[in-house]
Amino acid sequence: MSLTEILSNFHISETTEEIYKNTIKASEIETPIGKLIAVADDNFLYILIKLKSPDKVINTFNILQKELSSSIVIGSTKIITQLENELTEYFSGKLKSFTIPMRCLGTDFRQQSWNQLKKIAYGETMSYGELAVKLGRNVNHARAVGSAAGANPIIILVPCHRLTAQNGHLGGFSCGIDVKTWLLQHESKFKNK
Structure with missing residues (x-):
């Protein structure tokens, strides 16, 4: 399942859209371990998961959307671009420590x-x-x-x-x-x- 298909199954009601004033971008990144889904705004990376279980992706999106009062759309940000560059360096064996600003939501x-x-x-x-x-x-x-x-x-x-x-x-x-x-x-x- 692609990111587009996941987001098409990730419904936002009209009343919900009015509540969410912020937008976070989601992008697919091809890597040697398969396709990854990155979700970020211009300040933080929130999600980087493997597109293995669409249900887990949707659940993770729901948590993020609720916690940040943000809608999630396909696109890129400066954080996602930086992540793509750093992942390329990591997978080539040149990068051992990431500099991406992250925000993990959880207990x-x-x-x-x-x-x-x-x-x-x-x-x-x-x-x-x-x-x-x-x-x-x-x-x-x-x-x-x-x-x-x-x-x-x-x-x-x-x-x-x-x-x-x-x-x-x-x-x-x-x-x-x-x-x-x-x-x-x-x-x-x-x-x-």
Whole structure:
């Protein structure tokens, strides 16, 4: 399903349109891991997700629209253009740290989890339990950390792919284990270059 098809299924009633005074732009970005959907205004990136599950995309759009009182339309912004450039550099192995201003919407625990995820270095991994401990929680909160990672609205830049199970297994990933494996191998290849 394309972004156009998703947005055509993402209905806004006439009364709703009157409430939303701001507009946020959504754009498709082709990458080596497949098509990504980026949603941003001229100040922040709000969403970067893989076009895998249209229902998840629509749900994420609904949350964003409600929280920001904004409509979402197809288009680009200076943030999306900057993101495209930085993703090109990342996938070529030249960029290890993104400079895109981001705003992730979620519960306090999810926000804390996502902020900790951003501290995991390029090419490194951390277990879900280790992240729970860094958050001041018991290692047994690993499932809650996994749930927060699964709800991450900005993949790659908030690197939930760097989380693994305690036993060294990959664990889950909202984009699929094949994409998680690809990203980890890609970062490992360019880590010391």
